[in-house]
Amino acid sequence: MSLTEAELIQIRRHLHQIPELALQEVQTHAYLRSVIEQLATPFMELKTPAELPTALLVLIKGTAPRRTIGYRADIDALPVTEATGLPYASKHPGVMHACGHDVHMTVALGVLSYFASHRPQDNLLFFFQPAEESENGGKLAYEAGVFTGQWRPDEFYGLHDNPELPAGAIGCRLGTLFAGTTEFNIEIEGVGGHAAFPHQANDAVVAMGTLITQIQTIVARNVDPIQSGVVTIGKVQAGTIRNVIADHARLEGTIRGLTQAMILTIDERLKALCQGLETAFGVKVKLTLNQGGYWPVENNPALTKHLIEYMRSAPAVNYVETAPAMTGEDFGYLLAKFPGTMFWLGVDCNAQLHSAKLAPQEKAIQAGVTAITGFLTARMQQNYEVTAK
Template identity: 55%
Template structure:
C-alpha cells in the first residue's frame, strides 16, 4: 500500500486548526498511521499533549534512537489562494506549510514501516508550534525519556526562498530565538490644557521607545546581530486628554541565547530609568517560552550537510540564518540535532493568505530525508 501523498496534503490543508486544538488533524493522521502499522511499530498519545502523536518504528539492530519532528497547527489567517482544496475552517489556514511538514513525515513513516530501519525511529507529530510551544510542553514533561528516549532529533521547515525540493541548512544557527515583550506605562491622565496636573505617558513612551532602539545599535555585537521591534502601541482616547496609560508590544530576535538575555536585561534597565525620569510606573513582561534559537549540533549537521552535498539526487544549498522563530529550538536546547529547510518554490511569503507551496517538494523531500536517515543509521559514533 502506498499513500497518495498529494491527496493527503490537500486533505490536511482543508482542515487547519489552531494550537492545542488539532483534533481533526490528529484523528486523520491516526487513520493514516493505522493503515500501515506493523508489528515493528508502536503508537502513543501523551496525556500532556492529547493532540500529539508519537510513533516508534523499532530498528532491526538498534544502537540509538533517532527522533523526527513535524508540527501540526495552523494560523489565524483567512485563505485567499482560490484553490479547490482551500481551508474549510473560517479564518484558519496552513499559511506556514505545516500541512507539507506533516505530509513529508507521513511519507517517511510509511517508508520505514515498509523498510525496517536499523535504529529506532521516533516520529513526533507536534501540536502548537505557532503559539503555546508544544515542543516545550513535550520536553518539560520528559516525553522523550524511558521507552521513548531520543538520542538525536531532526526536523524541517518549508521555505519559498528555495526551489521546490531543494534542501538547505547551515551551522550553527538556522532560526533566531524569539521573545514577546509587553510594556505598560502608568502615569496620570488629565486635561490637555493642564499638563502640569497630569503625567503624560505618550511623552514617556516616546522617550522609552527611542532609548530602547539604541540597544541593538549600541549593546549588541554588530557581527552577531539582533532585532528589537515594537509593532503595537496603544494610548489615549481623544486629542485633548493627556494619556495616563500606554501599552507597547514588541518582539526580540537573537541568534544565540546570550544575546537575547543581553537585550532583555537592557530593556529592564532602561524601563527602570524611565520610571525615575518620568515619575511613573513601568511594568515589563518578557516571555520567551520555548522559542529558543535553533542551534544545530555541529557533528550531526556536518554529517547532514556533507551527505546532502554529496548526494547527486539532492539539490542542496548552504543558507544564511533567519530571524524567524521556531520552538524546535527548545528541543535542540536539550537534544543534539539538526533542523533544515525544504524549498517549496516561489510562492508568496510564509504566513500570508496566498501561500501555495509547490507539491513536488513532498516526494523530493521524502527521498532526501529517508536516504540521509538510512545513512545516519550506518554511521559509527
C-alpha cells in the first residue's frame, strides 16, 4: 500500500527532528532505510555505496523497461539553530532542516511507496543523496562510480521546496532554474613597513582596494546585460594595527551565473585582473577558484517541455512559471551528466530558505507526490529518448 498523507506527515516530522550535516547523515540514512524496507517488494533492490555510506539508492524494476528514470532527494541539513517553536523541532542542537530537505525526502518516499504498490513500466532509481549543502554530494557520487550498470539513470529529476509559491504548486521553467556557484579566495602579498615610510613598503591594502573596484566591473562590462551574473566579495582581511603598512590581504567571495559558460567567462576575467594587479602593483597574487559540484541547474529542453505540459494540463496540479534563481544547487552537476529537470514545490511560508524559522506547509507533501507520480507515469508512456551527455 502507498503511504497515506498522515503517514507521510509523521515521517516528515521525524526526519525534521533528526537533522544531520553533510556526510554525517547516519541516523537519517538508517531511518530512510527502515521505512523503505517496510515497502520492499520482489522487484525492489536497495544499495548503500561503500564509497558514500550515507547515500541510499533504491531500484524499482519495471514491467517492460525502456529506460531507467532517476529521482533524487537530498538528505542533509544546515548548521542553523531552529527558532520555529514547533513541537517536532530539531533535537540536534545547532542543526536544522532549514532548507526543507525533510520535505524533499518525504515526497520521494511517497513517490517510491506509490510505485512499490503500482509497479512501473520503466525502471525507477531513487537516489537519497547526502551532502547537498556542502561537500558536493552529487559530484562525489558520480565520481565514485555510483551510477553504473543497473544503477545508471537515463534521465534524472528532482525538486526543491519554495516558500514563495502556494503550498503544493509546481514551479518550473525552460532553461536554467538555479545559478551555478564558484567560491574564490584571493591572497595578496606585498611588503610591510612603517606607516610613515610608505615608499619603503608595498601596501597590500591599496592593491586590494584597487582589485575590489576592478572586480565590480566584471559583470558590468563582460556579461551580456540581458543575462545574469553576480560577483560578491563577502569577506576581506588585512593588517594588524593602524600604523603598520600591511604586507598581506585576503579576499573571499562568490561567483554566480546562469550557465556554465558564463561562470567560466567570469573566472577568466578574475584571473586576468589578478595577473594585472601583480604587474601594476608589484605584489604577488594567489587566486583559488572552487566550484565543486555546484554547476548551474540547466534543465533539458525536451524533458522539461514535457514536464511543463503535463503539469499545466493535470487537473490536480497548480503550475506556476518561475524565473531563474541565483541560489545554488548541486543537482546541476548531475544534470550536466544526465539529461533531466529540476522543479520547485511550493510550501507557502513567510520565512525564507536557510532561515531558522522555515516551516513548510505540510499539505504540500501529498500534492507533490500526486503531481510527480502522475508525471512519471505519463513519461513512461512516451517513446522518445534523450541522449545522455
